[in-house]
Amino acid sequence: MTKLGAAVGAVLLVAVLAAAGVVNAVSSLFGSSPSGHVNCAKPIEDVPPVFCALYVAAAQVCPGLDWSVLAAIGKIETDHGRLDAPGVTSGENFAGAGGPMQFLQPTFEGVLGRHTFPPGGATPPSRYNPHDAVHAAAFYLCDSGAPQDLYKAVFAYNHADWYVRDVLAQARRYSEAASRGTGNCSEVRAPTPAARVAIEFACAQLGSAYVWGGDGAAEGGFDCSGLTKEAYRAAGVELPRTAHTQHDAGPLVAAGEPLLPGDLVFYGTPRDIHHVGLYIGAGQMVHAPTFGQVVQIGPYRWAGDDYYGATRPHRAVST
Structure with missing residues (x-):
């Protein structure tokens, strides 16, 4: 030196x-x-x-x-x-x-x-x-x-x-x-071990059916919050069941703060948060969209969306 x-x-x-x-x-x-x-x-x-x-x-x-x-x-x-x-x-x-x-x-x-x-x-x-x-x-x-x-x-x-x-x-x-996430399940990068486990779990569900109230194989598939709940359960983080209660559980990502892989992204209004996805970087999320569709990767923002905000469940689990 x-x-x-x-x-x-x-x-x-x-x-x-x-x-x-x-x-x-x-x-x-x-x-x-x-x-x-x-x-x-x-x-x-x-x-x-x-x-x-x-x-x-x-x-x-x-x-x-x-x-x-x-x-x-x-x-x-x-x-x-x-x-x-x-x-x-x-x-x-x-x-x-x-x-x-x-x-x-x-x-x-x-x-x-x-x-x-x-x-x-x-x-x-x-x-x-x-x-x-x-x-x-x-x-x-x-x-x-x-x-x-x-x-x-x-x-x-x-x-x-x-x-x-x-x-x-x-x-x-x-x-x-x-x-910085890649937006690609074949090359997962995440800021914490918990975020990585959650992303890898969600990625492993790609192609699974959308089932209202579904938490996995026992119900034949997932709905949006069932997928995020089970993804974080695999990482040792317990989340509430619905998109709205998951948002309220936080911790919130400040408006304007860059998203990190593992963040949960929410859609709706203060009275009705109706959808959630798992951000994986590069503007992409893994989510269970709706009836007739499967768990998939898609952009977290699109024209006319009602994006509401994000939380960072992996923040407190970083070792």
């Missing part, structure tokens, strides 16, 4: 940030794609799947650290090891840093002396080995205060305010990309 830019005292930095309300804001940026529940099989933005898997695995050594922070550091330091420059795969850069996460050798050895690296890297561990480098970064951030004080931890990694800002901005982009 190179030490670029003017060093600022960490105590002063945190005091300034706290006064601006930034410390609390930072802690809320990266809860949308919990490490360990990220699907790395498909590229997320420009993160290579192999590096994505390393970031997700390494984040587990620092409970609460989001994979996206490690990915952002890997991006800014060496473009996930793709940078063609001295010190990435061998040698050192002008500041003495080396490897995909740009560790100074004494810093890397210090981390190695404090922690036992998991198997899968070099023997002995090397800052040039991606597995070892990414795990070392996770250990170092944790030792420096992550995830409780993420700004301070990233500042310890590289003593420059611009660097911290860039890392946190990039991390947020990666976190949002990992949580």
Whole structure:
């Protein structure tokens, strides 16, 4: 890790940030794609799947650290090891840093002396080995205060305010990309495990008959709220039976706030909410429309609809 830019005292930095309300804001940026529940099989933005898997695995050594922070550091330091420059795969850069996460050798050895690296890297561990480098970064951030004080931890990694800002901005982009739904049941992405389970359940019902009052096979199919109720029951979240009572159970998604996969979308009026679907991203939902139709994927907005609002049942179930 190179030490670029003017060093600022960490105590002063945190005091300034706290006064601006930034410390609390930072802690809320990266809860949308919990490490360990990220699907790395498909590229997320420009993160290579192999590096994505390393970031997700390494984040587990620092409970609460989001994979996206490690990915952002890997991006800014060496473009996930793709940078063609001295010190990435061998040698050192002008500041003495080396490897995909740009560790100074004494810093890397210090981390190695404090922690036992998991198997899968070099023997002995090397800052040039991606597995070892990414795990070392996770250990170092944790030792420096992550995830409780993420700004301070990233500042310890590289003593420059611009660097911290860039890392946190990039991390947020990666976190949002990992949580952004595809609108496709064959490539489910969701912000929480509960949302993922609910979506996978609903997707497994595609083609099932619409049955008024139906909760599944016992009734021969589903109605709209029966489908959403059973989808969330599979995820360990109990919902009321009707669309109207499910809406009132909340928690509500604020008007203008982007929808997340797993949100429930409702249609009707304050007196009569008559339909509900399960949002899966890209403007699509899984729902049981009406008599004579089957459980299907369709747009959640259309000309002349009576869209009313959305709730986020998975908000409280994120582990």
